[in-house]
Amino acid sequence: MSADPGNRLVSGRALETTATLLACAVIIVPIYWILSNGFKSLVDVFALKWVFTPTLENFQRIFAAPFDIGQKLLNSAIVSLLAVAIAIPVATLAAYAFSRFALRGARALVLAIVFSQFIPPVVIVLPYF
Structure with missing residues (x-):
């Protein structure tokens, strides 16, 4: 049993x-x-x-004084907010275009954008040094 x-x-x-x-x-x-x-x-x-x-x-x-992390945090916040303020409208318009219009090669381009998100940024930055 x-x-x-x-x-x-x-x-x-x-x-x-x-x-x-x-x-x-x-x-x-x-x-x-x-x-x-x-x-x-x-x-x-x-x-x-x-x-x-x-x-x-x-x-x-x-x-x-020696570290002054407050200024560095403010600089980081400004850069981040500006990047978001630019990226959101551009991404929104691109998403609308991909969903609304029948573009030749749109599927391949969307896949390229999605797959590019899998690449760690450090892989792209290293060749610059």
């Missing part, structure tokens, strides 16, 4: 739940570690004993 199918279903779900929780831990623990180290002093980060006395010293330092 075979085992009860209900028991196999429960054990399969338990295994699936355990694997999911393990995957979540693998993702969440490094993020927690990075965030908690951001609020620690340099001595506390390298201490063998776990000590957590939160401080904002690290964040004050990166926004101060």
